[in-house]
Amino acid sequence: MILALSVSALVALALVFDLVAPRARETWARHRARRRIISEPVLDPGQERRAEQTARELLRSCVGEEEWAMYRELGFIRVWGSDTTMRSGGAEHAYLIYPHKPIIAYAPLTGKLLGEYCVEFPDDTRPYGSSRLPDSDDVLAKWMALTGDERRLLATANLHMPGRQVDAAVVTRDLWRLSRWEQARMRDIASALDARPQ
């Protein structure tokens, strides 16, 4: 009799354990999760700004004085293409470099937009949680790659029709701004030369 009761009690205990154990485990896991300290990356709002400041200094030290003034005042840099023909008397095409936008190819003589070369310089090590270079570093990387090995960069890039990522009207306006800016700059240089004592 006692043996039968004991076996029944054990079976009942086992059944209750099967019912209760999963819930107990879940409750315990929830309790631990609430107590666990989740380490969040410490975001420094000034870091990106400081990185951009450093990048601007580096860009300034590498590109010419004219390109630096162009970037500072217009927000982009113009780079002449390497293909030069007798017919055009100069570069057949040129590029506009914007930070974190495609490189815009255009014909300097006509202002016609030729295409967008979509290229980026991702740092997969993600040292700061982002693979994006600071704006001015992105511009410098494009400038170095274009002036250093134009063909290689263009072969790497994805070529698209004008206006796909950058509004063609905005680029056309930027080309107009660039021409005005260059005219003003030439006038300033001429004035400075005239004012110089003979």
Next chain:
Amino acid sequence: MKPGHGEVLIAEGDVELPQDEARLVAEFRHQLDAGLWAAVPLAHADGHREAVMVHTFTEIPRDAERVIFFPRAAGG
């Protein structure tokens, strides 16, 4: 160039000193092995500026002030 940092000094030295040169060569190889591109910015006498992409240490002009490493380009 590094995201979140901008310019970071990796190594510096005088290529005329053998110890320095060996260290610079090792660091140059390390950066290229890590997949970075290397460029030397140049300033010509007429004021023209450009960069030279370098693939080996011997391609670096001996009088170059610096070599800039940056992530290699990828189609965007």
